[in-house]
Amino acid sequence: MNNKKRDRLEVIYDILKIISEKHNSIKPTPLLRYSNLSSSSFNEYYAELQSKEFVKEIFDKDGRKYITLTDKGFKFLEKYKMIKGLIEEFEL
């Protein structure tokens, strides 16, 4: 992941993509590390992802927490390029 300043949508896309690439199941700490965000920024984005219902938390039998994508999260990933194109096309 490069270090140039990413806009909000791009960060959301990057986080969702990481989850998807990790077989749709990743613990919070590695996700924070891969997302290349500060802890406070990550928490802010994570709260947003939950409120938008892009991700959900699941627990294994030992009580360990994993983060997975919801259908809406997959849909966002699928439509991201289209949305980004639309935003750039109309300078929104």
Added chain:
Amino acid sequence: MAPPIPNASFHGQEFMMFSDPTVVLIELVLTLIAVAFCLVIYFKTREAYELTKYESIKYFRNAFLFFGISYILSFFSSIAIFSRIIFGVTLPREIFGSLFILPLGYLSTMAILYLIYSSIWKNFDSKKTIIISHIVAIVLTIVTFITRSHLILLYLQSILFILAIIFGLFANKSKKKISQTKILYFLVLGLWLVNLLILGNGRPLHPLIDISLLTLSIAAYIFIYYKILKWVK
């Protein structure tokens, strides 16, 4: 006694043409096409907004929704003004003028402000700007309502149009050339103002010119729709 014709300079030939049901029908169909494209633009971008809740997509969509409704209102406003000629029935202008001018003033002003704001929202505080936009739209509507004049609305919205051009030219100094999208936005805003001029000035132009301008508006909306279709299937 029949009410006077709205503008004494109105030429007889154009007046006769507007009273021609065919001309009215063509204008109605073209208006409905313009409205349809505005609404299609609104609904086609719904998914993009619902997935992202991206602010400028919301402003962009609202602009076209409000323009669509404004076109319907302007058409019916026109019909009300010329009801005596078209239907042989005189609708009280005080009632119908007020009935259409209030929502028309508010919605069309908000459409203009939303379109401007969709491009420059990153430079401003969203909440404050939207509140100010509503206040501006309400003030413009009240002034237009008091004067019962579409021309006053035209003059006031022209000021917004000039501001839009200034913002368009200077908001992004890093880009030397003005983009195709901005030109398209200016065209949409300019054609709306021409529509108000036609409405407010007793239809000073030849009906065929009115129809041509309306067709040009539709072409602009179709072009925007085509640009959206490139991204939204």
